[in-house]
Amino acid sequence: MPTASITLRDVGRTFGATQALTGVGLDLKPGITGLLGPNGAGKTTLLRLLATALPPTQGQLSVLGLDPEVPAERTSIRRQLGYLPQEVGFPRGFTAFAFVDYIALLKEWTQPAARHSEVRRVLGLVGLSDLGSKRIRAMSGGQRRRVALAQALLGSPAVLILDEPTTGVDPEQRVTLRTVLAEIARTSVVVLSTHQTEDVAALCERVIVLDRGRVRYDGPVTDLVHQAAGRVWLADEPDPEASVSWRTGTGRYRNVGPRVRDGAEQVEPSLEDAYLLLRGGSPDHEPREEVAS
């Protein structure tokens, strides 16, 4: 069985006069890749390109060795694709089971017995085994998110694209979800976009940081965290030298910045620290030189 892969060469996407993505080049292999970036960085656009929901306006995109611009090849890609969009609406009156079953039908699960079994399996994976017969409109936001996630997991796809999968999901379910994704990622390309850096730290071997449509960092999570070593410190007051400071639960201030004040109490950096450092501490910060490894 060939190894699943996604390749992007100088890919760009414009919406009218807005350049959402510029010159993105990536090679994605089996495993979990996290996508970080501020709002409007182009994460959702990139995921939509990978999910064949949107064609690139520049460059070349290849998913599983197939060209999504060619209708027949696009269909072949979609047979091996699971996609969780940022926002999913649900038809009125559908139960969780009926909705996932309908999507399974669209994913060409035509044998009712096999399809129903698969629907039950994915509902079980997201912890909704007991809520299959509940109407989606009557569910909580987190439960709806899990219904949407269940449809993406149908058939253990070779490519799994997840846009903020853990939004609204409780901590226990997030842990379970991590286990599920780690299992799928043994053979599948899993790309997940999130604002939860702890999810990326816990799950991903690789992280891509997007900013204003460009890749700011692409490499191992550990390398990114390592870049922040010696640049995070605790103090009793917010440090003016720091790029970003915030008050922690202990009442002290955690500071992240390019230079540590002499004598400051240094602490182990987290992925969030490294991300903030990369971003310069501000959502509106002008990108500096490429930091990617």
Added chain:
Amino acid sequence: MTAALAPARPEAAAGRTAFAALAARELRRFAVNPVFLAGLGMITWILVTDPGGNVPEIDAISGYPAAFLGGFGMMAAFWLTRSMNPSEPVTGVTPVTLPARTAALCTVAILPFACGCLALLWFIRLHPVGLHMYGAFSRPAQVAILTSQIAVPALGGPLLGVALGRWVRFPGAALVVFLFIFGWVNLVTVPSLFHPDSAPVTLLRMFSPFAFFTLRPIHGDPSHIIAWRGSPWFFLGWQLILCAIAVLVALLRGADGRLRSRIIRALMIVAAGAMIMLTLAGTGGFAHPVSL
């Protein structure tokens, strides 16, 4: 709860199998749609309570099936088509393309059409062809008229509903179109009341998805039935071509590449056929209105 994963799905079924399964699913959803069931209930009640036999004017009752099966069917199909729109970000990246999903939705028209055919048979049983109320038309022509007034609208209405659902965002579009067609049919019929012998007026009356072919004069002998100009057979052809146009317009949404070119080419051919059918419907039939 378990995180264990099942093996990958079985080999993807052929597109045709998936289409058939999807069509069956949509048909089941349509069959339980409250609007369709309401229309079906209304027409059943009308036919059950119809005493049958000769009536002063057949047009007074032959329009009900069109309204309740065609009109209500259109609104139900419109709702059905739009119902999955909120999930388009998910459904839009499945192997079953939007045109294939549209085609599956179009197949639901089989159900109201079958109901329309049953209503037609029931209607003919209640009001057998050859009765005075059908006017001077031949018996086959009388069947053609009833088919165009009862069975074909039950097919065309839902197909139009699917096309509207694919192209129009306004949630009340089907109701507006239903009222518009009702007004349109009546409006194009009015000139024939005053100028029944006019070819352009006949053509205007035929330029509609539904047409009347007979008239009981308001003044004069009330037992008289006037058979208007216009060919029922070619009108039937015109209606069926309108159905084809509705299907093609619906399929055009989301079609790309070669499929899109094919649909556009087919639309042009069908539009030419529609013009020919309309002309023949307007100019065919009796040379002058015939009073019986």
